[in-house]
Each structure stands twice: as C-alpha cells, then as structure tokens.
Amino acid sequence: MACGCGCSEGKTPKGSYFITTPIYYVNAQPHLGTAYSTVVADVQARFRRLDGYDTFFLTGLDEHGQKVADSAAAHDMTPQEWCDSMVPAFKELWQELEISNDDFIRTTQERHERSVQHFWEVLKERGYIYKGNYEGWYCVPDETFFTETDVRHANEDYEEKGETPVCPDCRRPLVRISEQSWFFKLSEFQEPLLKMYANNPNFLEPEIRRNEVVSFIEGGLKDLSVTRTTFDWGIPLPFDTDHVTYVWFDALINYLTAVGYGDPEAADTFAYRWPAQTHIVGKDITRFHCVIWPAMLMAAGLPVPEHVLAHGFLLVKNPVTGKGEKMSKSRGNAIAPREVINLLGVEGYRYYFMVDVAHGTDGAISFDRMAQVYNTDLANRWGNLVSRTLNMCAKYFDGKTPARGCDFAQRPSVLRDRAQGIYERYATQMANFSYGDAAAVVMELVSEANNYIETAKPFSLAKDPEKAEELAFVMWSLVEAIRIAAIFLSPFIPQASAEVLRRIGENPQITCTLEEASEWGLFGGDTPVEKGEALFPRLDESMLPHTAE
Numbered sequence: 124m125a126c127g128c129g130c131s132e133g134k135t136p137k138g139s140y141f142i143t144t145p146i147y148y149v150n151a152q153p154h155l156g157t158a159y160s161t162v163v164a165d166v167q168a169r170f171r172r173l174d175g176y177d178t179f180f181l182t183g184l185d186e187h188g189q190k191v192a193d194s195a196a197a198h199d200m201t202p203q204e205w206c207d208s209m210v211p212a213f214k215e216l217w218q219e220l221e222i223s224n225d226d227f228i229r230t231t232q233e234r235h236e237r238s239v240q241h242f243w244e245v246l247k248e249r250g251y252i253y254k255g256n257y258e259g260w261y262c263v264p265d266e267t268f269f270t271e272t273d274v275r276h277a278n279e280d281y282e283e284k285g286e287t288p289v290c291p292d293c294r295r296p297l298v299r300i301s302e303q304s305w306f307f308k309l310s311e312f313q314e315p316l317l318k319m320y321a322n323n324p325n326f327l328e329p330e331i332r333r334n335e336v337v338s339f340i341e342g343g344l345k346d347l348s349v350t351r352t353t354f355d356w357g358i359p360l361p362f363d364t365d366h367v368t369y370v371w372f373d374a375l376i377n378y379l380t381a382v383g384y385g386d387p388e389a390a391d392t393f394a395y396r397w398p399a400q401t402h403i404v405g406k407d408i409t410r411f412h413c414v415i416w417p418a419m420l421m422a423a424g425l426p427v428p429e430h431v432l433a434h435g436f437l438l439v440k441n442p443v444t445g446k447g448e449k450m451s452k453s454r455g456n457a458i459a460p461r462e463v464i465n466l467l468g469v470e471g472y473r474y475y476f477m478v479d480v481a482h483g484t485d486g487a488i489s490f491d492r493m494a495q496v497y498n499t500d501l502a503n504r505w506g507n508l509v510s511r512t513l514n515m516c517a518k519y520f521d522g523k524t525p526a527r528g529c530d531f532a533q534r535p536s537v538l539r540d541r542a543q544g545i546y547e548r549y550a551t552q553m554a555n556f557s558y559g560d561a562a563a564v565v566m567e568l569v570s571e572a573n574n575y576i577e578t579a580k581p582f583s584l585a586k587d588p589e590k591a592e593e594l595a596f597v598m599w600s601l602v603e604a605i606r607i608a609a610i611f612l613s614p615f616i617p618q619a620s621a622e623v624l625r626r627i628g629e630n631p632q633i634t635c636t637l638e639e640a641s642e643w644g645l646f647g648g649d650t651p652v653e654k655g656e657a658l659f660p661r662l663d664e665s666m667l668p669h670t671a672e
C-alpha cells in the first residue's frame with residue numbers, strides 16, 4: 124500500500140528535535156491546563172516528525188517536594204505510594220488525548236536520582252555551591268522561596284497587623300523556613316545570563332515574557348537555597364545525605380536525565396540530543412526555566428536549550444469575583460478534560476485548544492466558543508467536504524475514487540494552485556507555534572474545495588456521459604485536495620486524519636515528509652472508497668454543558 128502521499132521514500136532526517144513539557148506535580152489529577160501544555164508539545168512533535176526531524180518528545184511527573192508529601196499524608200499514604208497511585212491518571216489521559224511522547228519520566232526513577240547526584244558532584248567540583256543557613260518565606264503550593272522584599276511588597280504591614288503573609292503569586296499563606304541549606308551561586312550568573320539573552324533573541328518567547336525575565340535578571344540575582352533538611356521527600360545529596368534536593372533543582376534536571384546525562388553508556392545519545400530544542404512551559408514557571416535553569420546548565424558546563432515557549436493560562440470565571448482566573452489544581456477550579464472530551468471528542472478537543480486559544484496570551488475558554496469552532500471548521504468545512512466528496516465518488520465511480528488521468532496532475536485548477544506552496548506557509552507557522560495560522564492555511568484549501576464543488580458541479584457533469592472525463596478530473600482533484608489536507612491536519616487531529624486517508628484507500632500511516640506529501644498530483648486513485656459515518660457530527664445548543672467562561 125502506498126503511503127499517504129503515494130511515494131515510497133522514507134523520511135530524510137533533518138537532525139535531532141528534542142521537545143519537552145513541564146513535568147507535572149502529582150498532587151492532584153491532570154486538568155485542562157496541564158493537558159494544554161502537553162497537547163501544544165504533542166502537535167509540535169507530530170509536525171516535526173512529519174517534517175523529517177528525528178524527534179524526541181518527553182513528558183513526565185514531578186514527584187518530590189513538600190506539596191506532594193503533604194498530599195500523600197492527607198491521603199494516609201507514603202509519598203511513593205501516593206505517586207504510584209497518581210501515575211495511571213496521567214498516562215491514561217495522555218493516551219486518550221493521543222499524546223505521542225517517546226519517554227515518560229518520573230523523578231522517583233533511579234535513572235533520575237543518579238543523574239541529579241551526578242549534577243551535584245559536578246557543581247561541587249566546579250565550585251558553584253556552598254553550605255549556609257536559610258531563613259525566609261516559602262510557598263508550598265508553588266514550591267517557591269520568596270525574599271523579604273517580595274513578601275513585604277505583596278503584604279503591606281503584615282507584621283504590624285499580626286498576619287501571616289500570603290504568596291505574592293498565588294495569594295495563599297506562606298510558611299516560615301529556617302534551616303541549614305546548600306546554596307547555588309546564582310548571583311554569579313547575572314552577566315552570563317544577560318549576555319545569553321542578548322545573543323539569543325529567540326531564547327524565550329513571547330517577547331513579553333522575555334522582557335519580564337530580562338528585567339528580573341537586571342534587577343540582580345541572589346544565591347538560591349537548593350536543599351532542604353526539615354523534610355526528606357527528595358533526592359539526597361551524595362556528599363551530605365541529611366540534605367535533600369530542593370524540588371525545582373531536582374525537577375529541572377529531568378530534561379537531562381531523559382537523554383542520558385551522567386550515564387557513561389549513553390554518552391553518544393546525550394551528545395546527540397542535548398541541548399533540547401524546545402521547552403514548553405506555562406508563563407508561571409519562566410523564572411525557573413529561563414533564569415535558574417540556564418544558570419544551572421552554565422554552572423555545570425553544559426549548553427543551554429535553544430528555545431523556551433511560555434504559553435499563557437486557560438482562565439475560568441471565578442463565581443465570587445466574576446473575574447477570569449488561572450485554572451489550577453490547588454485552587455480547585457479546574458475543569459476536567461472529560462467534560463470537554465464528552466462534548467467535542469478527542470479530535471475536536473485538540474483542534475479547539477490548539478487552533479483557537481492563542482499560545483502567547485491567556486485564553487478564556489467557553490463551551491459556546493468550543494462548539495462554534497468545532498461546527499465551523501470541523502463539521503461544516505472539513506467533515507462536510509469529506510462526506511460530500513466520498514459520497515459522490517461512491518455513486519459515480521462504483522465505490523472507488525477515479526483513477527488519475529495522464530495529465531490530471533499538470534492540468535491547471537484552483538485546487539492545484541491553492542495546494543502548491545501550502546507546505547512553506549504551513550511549516551513556517553507551525554515552527555513558530557502559530558497553530559491557528561497554520562490550520563487556517565489548510566482550511567483555505569478545504570474551503571476552496573467546498574467552493575469547487577459548487578463551481579465545477581460534479582453532480583451536473585454526472586448527468587452527461589460526454590463529460591465523463593471532466594467528472595473524473597473534478598472528483599480526482601477533490602480527493603487529492605482531501606489527501607493533502609488530511610496530512611497537514613494530522614498533527615492536530617491525528618485519528619481523524621488517519622481515518623480520512625483510510626476512507627480514500629491510502630495508508631493511514633503517513634510515512635512521507637510533509638514536503639513530499641504536499642506535492643500536487645501524487646494520488647493515483649482507483650482506490651476503494653468508504654463513505655463511513657460523519658466524522659464530525661454537528662453540535663447544537665442543547666448539547667452544551669454550563670458555560671466555563
């Protein structure tokens with residue numbers, strides 16, 4: 124069987140493309156927000172694979188730290204039991220959402236403990252850590268230390284008022300910590316980091332996050348407490364086992380662990396895969412990924428990642444204040460992915476969040492808008508094109524697609540014009556994470572094909588035996604447009620695209636590159652057609668749950 128583009132060639136690797144999601148805390152079930160980062164990374168990973176990159180897509184779980192230990196205690200479990208019990212919820216959701224990760228890391232895995240301990244040895248040897256005492260404020264839900272200045276700024280006169288200060292970010296109560304600690308010499312990296320930002324203007328996107336981070340660095344960096352002694356749910360230091368690694372220091376290293384850091388047998392893999400091309404993160408964790416992480420890597424003598432994409436938050440309306448606020452597990456306002464999957468199906472879910480919610484900014488989500496996007500793009504434009512075209516093929520060509528006539532590929536047509544050049548436009552937008560614009564490029568072809576049915580009128584041609592050849596050309600062109608659109612839509616809606624390719628008698632497994640796939644005229648035709656059920660049945664008002672706006 125031919126591949127999706129009819130060619131028999133394999134892919135031409137363009138080199139390694141290593142992409143990561145944040146590793147999620149196991150303190151509660153995954154929600155729409157965590158799924159959002161994961162699908163953003165998945166769409167890029169699928170695009171890169173099809174574009175000929177040797178792609179490695181990593182996701183996983185952040186299992187240490189006080190927050191996770193507290194959740195375990197609240198459930199009467201040991202931290203390890205609690206973590207183990209939470210793993211299936213994440214794995215099952217990623218499977219259902221068609222997440223194509225190549226590895227799933229857990230920070231309690233032995234490979235990670237080894238890698239973190241190796242990192243400690245390297246930092247000690249290179250002189251970037253020292254022992255001291257830490258006294259200050261800590262936010263357990265955010266697992267973040269705050270300086271007295273930050274705390275005073277967010278909590279006016281809290282001492283005089285006799286109040287416990289709240290976290291400057293999430294507004295939940297802080298705890299006072301006073302303990303012996305190892306410190307990372309972050310203060311030494313102010314200049315190297317500023318130089319790195321000056322030399323790599325695209326290191327952190329969007330620009331608003333970059334500006335925030337750069338001005339934070341310009342404001343001066345303090346050494347960072349990176350071990351804890353008042354609780355033990357973490358990775359012990361190899362040279363001071365009373366100390367466990369601060370959860371963020373531990374978690375960031377996961378990106379190295381997964382590609383073989385510190386494992387002499389994986390030295391080649393590590394050299395090939397590191398540095399990562401893209402870290403996907405939410406805007407809440409840019410300081411960790413764009414200040415502490417590059418400084419840690421510089422301290423260890425390792426190159427920094429090429430690119431960090433910091434997306435905005437999915438917002439839900441607070442019933443008391445009426446304002447949009449970040450959806451989060453700790454705030455208890457998270458929408459279960461199941462609710463959206465029940466409404467849109469997995470394909471509709473992926474399409475809506477990737478195409479309609481801009482990645483740089485915060486996005487208020489609503490069930491009304493979900494239904495609108497689904498109906499317009501997937502039901503009316505894409506689903507309708509496929510079903511009308513396949514029905515006509517089945518009717519006019521005896522259950523088959525028309526065979527490609529000898530000049531069909533060269534014959535001028537609006538669809539041919541539209542399809543040519545689609546690759547460059549689409550790939551540029553995809554590589555920039557402008558998924559909405561990339562999908563719009565494909566939808567232009569889909570709309571053009573729907574118009575073509577109206578203008579070329581295959582249903583009229585079918586009535587005139589003298590127009591048989593023209594009918595074959597029109598229908599072949601429509602199926603060819605469908606083949607190309609299905610391949611380009613596949614990073615967003617992989618199952619539905621595979622199904623469309625199958626229904627037109629092509630290999631649902633796309634084995635060519637996108638560039639090859641977009642070549643007009645490769646579809647040979649004369650393949651069995653399967654009409655099948657509607658791919659995207661229309662939604663009506665009565666199906667919508669309460670609005671999440």
Ligand code: ME8
Nearest residue numbers: 145146147148156160185374375404405436437450
């Ligand atoms: O921060 N909208 O884990 P986490 C969009 N373990 N994205 C959201 C979101 C929302 N409302 N809420 C969460 C951690 N996210 C650390 C990461 S990485 C070395 C360690 C996404 O479970 C967003 O990407 O709190 C955010 O950065 C991530 O989930 C945090 O997940």
